[in-house]
Amino acid sequence: MNAIAFLLGLLVLAYLGSILVGGRAIRGFGLASGAEYLVLGFVLGPQVLSVVGRSLVETFQPVVLVGVSWLGLVLGVSYLRVGQRRVPVPHILLGIAMSVSVCACVSATVFFGASYFSPLPRIEVIAFAATAGSVCSETTRHSVRWVVERYGAKGPLADLAADTARASALFAALSLAVVNAWLPGAALPAFSVLGRVLVSLGLGVVLGFTAALLLGREFRRDESWGILLGTSLLGTGAAARLNLSPLSATFAMGLTLAIVSRHRVDIKAMVTPTEKPVLLPVVLLAGAYVNVKLPMPLLVLVATALIAKILARISCGSLLSLTSKPVSGVGLEFGGSMLSSGALGLAVALAFAVRHPGVVADTVLLLAAVSVLLGEWLGPAALRRALIRAGEIKPEGPPGEAQPTLPSQA
Amino acid sequence: MSGHGGPKKTIATRAIQAASLLVTFGVLYGVTRVAPELETHLGTVAAVGFLLLAGTLMSELLETIGLPHLSGYLLAGIIGGPHILHLVDHHTVEELSPVNTLALSLIALAGGAELRIDTLRSVARGLAWATLIQSTFVLVCVAGVFLAIAGYVPFTQGMSIKALLGVSLLWGVLAVSRSPSACMGILSQTRAKGPVATFSLAFIMLSDVVVVILLATMLMLARPLITSSGSISIEDFTVLGHEILSSVAVGVTLGLGLAVYLRLVGRQLLLVLLAIGFGLSDTFTYIHVDSLLAFLAAGFVVTNLSDQGPKLLHSIEQTGSVVFVVFFATAGAHLDIPLLRKLWPVAVALCASRALFTVVAGRISGRLAEDPAILKRWGWSSLVSQAGLALGLSVVIAKAFPSFGDGFRSLSIAAVAINEMIGPILFKFALDRAGETDRHEPEVRPSLTDLPPAH
Numbered sequence: 001m002n003a004i005a006f007l008l009g010l011l012v013l014a015y016l017g018s019i020l021v022g023g024r025a026i027r028g029f030g031l032a033s034g035a036e037y038l039v040l041g042f043v044l045g046p047q048v049l050s051v052v053g054r055s056l057v058e059t060f061q062p063v064v065l066v067g068v069s070w071l072g073l074v075l076g077v078s079y080l081r082v083g084q085r086r087v088p089v090p091h092i093l094l095g096i097a098m099s100v101s102v103c104a105c106v107s108a109t110v111f112f113g114a115s116y117f118s119p120l121p122r123i124e125v126i127a128f129a130a131t132a133g134s135v136c137s138e139t140t141r142h143s144v145r146w147v148v149e150r151y152g153a154k155g156p157l158a159d160l161a162a163d164t165a166r167a168s169a170l171f172a173a174l175s176l177a178v179v180n181a182w183l184p185g186a187a188l189p190a191f192s193v194l195g196r197v198l199v200s201l202g203l204g205v206v207l208g209f210t211a212a213l214l215l216g217r218e219f220r221r222d223e224s225w226g227i228l229l230g231t232s233l234l235g236t237g238a239a240a241r242l243n244l245s246p247l248s249a250t251f252a253m254g255l256t257l258a259i260v261s262r263h264r265v266d267i268k269a270m271v272t273p274t275e276k277p278v279l280l281p282v283v284l285l286a287g288a289y290v291n292v293k294l295p296m297p298l299l300v301l302v303a304t305a306l307i308a309k310i311l312a313r314i315s316c317g318s319l320l321s322l323t324s325k326p327v328s329g330v331g332l333e334f335g336g337s338m339l340s341s342g343a344l345g346l347a348v349a350l351a352f353a354v355r356h357p358g359v360v361a362d363t364v365l366l367l368a369a370v371s372v373l374l375g376e377w378l379g380p381a382a383l384r385r386a387l388i389r390a391g392e393i394k395p396e397g398p399p400g401e402a403q404p405t406l407p408s409q410a
Numbered sequence: 411m412s413g414h415g416g417p418k419k420t421i422a423t424r425a426i427q428a429a430s431l432l433v434t435f436g437v438l439y440g441v442t443r444v445a446p447e448l449e450t451h452l453g454t455v456a457a458v459g460f461l462l463l464a465g466t467l468m469s470e471l472l473e474t475i476g477l478p479h480l481s482g483y484l485l486a487g488i489i490g491g492p493h494i495l496h497l498v499d500h501h502t503v504e505e506l507s508p509v510n511t512l513a514l515s516l517i518a519l520a521g522g523a524e525l526r527i528d529t530l531r532s533v534a535r536g537l538a539w540a541t542l543i544q545s546t547f548v549l550v551c552v553a554g555v556f557l558a559i560a561g562y563v564p565f566t567q568g569m570s571i572k573a574l575l576g577v578s579l580l581w582g583v584l585a586v587s588r589s590p591s592a593c594m595g596i597l598s599q600t601r602a603k604g605p606v607a608t609f610s611l612a613f614i615m616l617s618d619v620v621v622v623i624l625l626a627t628m629l630m631l632a633r634p635l636i637t638s639s640g641s642i643s644i645e646d647f648t649v650l651g652h653e654i655l656s657s658v659a660v661g662v663t664l665g666l667g668l669a670v671y672l673r674l675v676g677r678q679l680l681l682v683l684l685a686i687g688f689g690l691s692d693t694f695t696y697i698h699v700d701s702l703l704a705f706l707a708a709g710f711v712v713t714n715l716s717d718q719g720p721k722l723l724h725s726i727e728q729t730g731s732v733v734f735v736v737f738f739a740t741a742g743a744h745l746d747i748p749l750l751r752k753l754w755p756v757a758v759a760l761c762a763s764r765a766l767f768t769v770v771a772g773r774i775s776g777r778l779a780e781d782p783a784i785l786k787r788w789g790w791s792s793l794v795s796q797a798g799l800a801l802g803l804s805v806v807i808a809k810a811f812p813s814f815g816d817g818f819r820s821l822s823i824a825a826v827a828i829n830e831m832i833g834p835i836l837f838k839f840a841l842d843r844a845g846e847t848d849r850h851e852p853e854v855r856p857s858l859t860d861l862p863p864a865h
Contacts, residue, residue, distance in 0.1 A: 008689045015681045062455055187445045203437070210430045214467075223466070226732050230463030234434065237456020238441045277681070 041287020076254020487742020565817020
């Protein structure tokens with residue numbers, strides 16, 4: 001397949017994504033995480049049908065980079081709000097704490113497993129452990145939104161699930177900034193790792209402030225697109241050129257806009273509908289990047305990391321049920337519901353693969369892909385069960401008889 | 411490209427824009443100095459962001475002294491380009507060619523959609539005279555000037571008078587090529603309406619077809635003059651005829667398809683335009699269809715055979731607000747400043763004579779066609795700009811005559827650089843003086859914070 005045909009295919013997919021966002025009638029159509037497009041990418045990719053060859057996949061690396069960074073921006077812009085509701089600070093802190101816990105468990109497991117059972121050099125083991133933890137620390141907010149909208153759920157548990165899922169993005173974006181700054185090959189050798197992390201995030205903050213100032217007075221959509229695209233592409237390209245994390249830079253930029261811009265709601269309304277059209281091609285490309293032909297010890301480590309993730313999530317849910325009223329009695333299910341993984345996990349893995357290609361990147365990407373599939377299988381079902389038990393959705397309501405949709409969770 | 415006018419911007423706004431422009435330059439300057447060796451796709455991403463942001467801000471700042479936005483985009487590209495600050499390197503400029511393809515297809519589509527049959531009818535007489543006079547008088551006169559100063563042109567040294575005549579005719583063809591992109595860029599920014607705007611658009615779009623025919627004719631005539639073995643072949647015209655007919659046919663089909671889509675679906679036009687711009691342009695090249703002509707015909711069909719023209723134009727304007735900035739800023743980065751420095755005396759002489767003969771031809775054709783006074787006075791103003799089309803023609807000529815092709819192309823680049831910088835300024839000045847630019851304030855989008863929650 002040539003590049004133009006593939007590009008047209010991606011545009012068709014983006015078109016489909018935009019219809020999925022825009023069409024009220026088919027909202028909730030498809031899987032929560034978009035895992036079907038991941039599988040489609042894998043099937044079309046070099047591992048199975050080779051319709052999309054490896055060189056073609058590599059040609060589209062800038063598309064991946066830009067797509068991943070744009071997702072970072074969207075996540076940053078929408079970080080502090082679910083629909084029209086502000087996310088409470090305790091929920092943000094809880095989401096971050098859960099992400100840190102899961103990341104610590106998975107990283108520790110992978111670190112010890114890789115140190116003892118794989119021939120990887122020390123530096124690769126550390127990179128593997130850190131990125132695996134980062135990938136597993138995220139919960140996709142689409143999964144929560146999907147369940148909530150499909151079953152018409154409403155209540156404190158649904159809100160908590162939505163808020164903590166959204167809050168989990170911060171840690172993944174930050175940890176990727178640390179990994180990229182720490183890996184060899186980063187520019188600014190005179191700076192410490194912390195200095196390079198601050199440069200990644202500072203770049204995003206400066207560009208976020210610049211965009212906020214430029215959009216400051218009157219808000220004209222045509223001009224705003226130019227400014228938002230310009231600043232995000234500049235941030236992406238600059239961070240990538242310095243071998244730092246573009247995703248973290250654009251996330252910081254989005255978050256800065258969400259905090260300082262007086263037009264934060266307009267900006268969110270502008271960029272949120274672009275998420276799905278960008279997401280589907282990125283997920284498809286991620287599928288095409290996945291390589292399953294890895295040494296057995298690494299495949300075992302992927303399985304181990306997933307088990308660690310499940311245990312960590314369930315433990316977090318159980319602990320939370322002791323302290324949080326909405327989670328009381330449904331800790332196991334709530335923990336399970338947080339297993340849903342999606343765009344950000346894949347984006348982190350893809351960004352790592354672009355920055356540090358090799359067998360470790362392939363393993364992390366495989367982990368992210370399997371994590372998405374596993375989360376798709378377990379997450380929405382667990383959340384539904386938790387919401388039923390919490391009395392926030394009716395147990396007998398089949399999907400076809402869903403309640404009218406709630407205000408958008410986007 | 412953002413619209414002209416709008417609420418009067420305060421000094422504070424301008425200061426913010428200037429500071430942001432400095433930040434934009436500063437960020438990329440710092441990055442390129444810290445990591446200078448990169449020639450990969452990653453540099454392209456940063457360059458697109460830089461050109462978009464710097465172009466937008468520069469255009470806003472130059473607006474204060476009455477210059478068109480297009481000059482701002484070009485200037486941002488020139489300053490950031492490979493010859494001054496080297497923030498965008500040659501490799502990156504080449505990598506951005508898909509953006510040019512997309513922009514040109516959008517420009518042609520919009521150009522066609524702006525041409526209404528009834529409007530064309532109203533300027534038909536003037537158009538016919540202008541096409542005839544501008545295409546013959548300017549061609550012959552500029553060719554004459556080229557012949558006269560050939561002694562100062564580096565690549566013509568040692569040529570026989572016959573060969574010089576052939577090269578002069580080819581330069582004459584280059585002189586009658588215009589810039590649809592610059593015309594559309596200025597019209598899009600100023601939202602100008604009136605006889606000068608209508609005439610300019612119609613003339614420039616039509617001249618695209620005329621120049622293609624003229625080039626084929628002059629290549630046929632110049633070959634026996636320049637090379638001893640060359641002969642006149644009618645075969646070139648047959649091929650050209652087929653290409654023009656097939657381009658129109660394909661364009662009409664595309665236009666009908668677009669009109670149906672706009673009527674029945676009418677959504678996600680950004681993605682549809684991207685697919686058309688990227689996908690069809692390459693397909694057209696592959697099947698030897700002139701994409702500019704095909705897109706022009708498509709836009710024309712949408713406007714004149716359906717009621718979907720305004721919707722199409724609105725979508726192109728939205729998409730173009732980003733694409734055109736990058737396109738013109740890239741064109742600025744592409745300008746070969748060292749070459750211009752080397753060839754400027756000859757290039758300036760040729761550009762000045764071209765501008766002069768264009769004005770004279772405009773006056774003559776205006777008088778013959780009995781155009782309104784405003785058209786007689788300013789009808790020529792859009793015809794000075796040159797850009798991608800002229801450079802494309804120079805590539806064709808350089809390929810046809812490799813013995814002097816490189817020199818010819820270098821001089822073309824230098825001349826186009828001058829016309830590219832001066833032309834848009836002249837056109838905007840003329841539109842302002844003719845009172846055709848829109849001075850109404852564009853709508854400011856209401857803030858969503860006042861709206862009820864979305865359901």
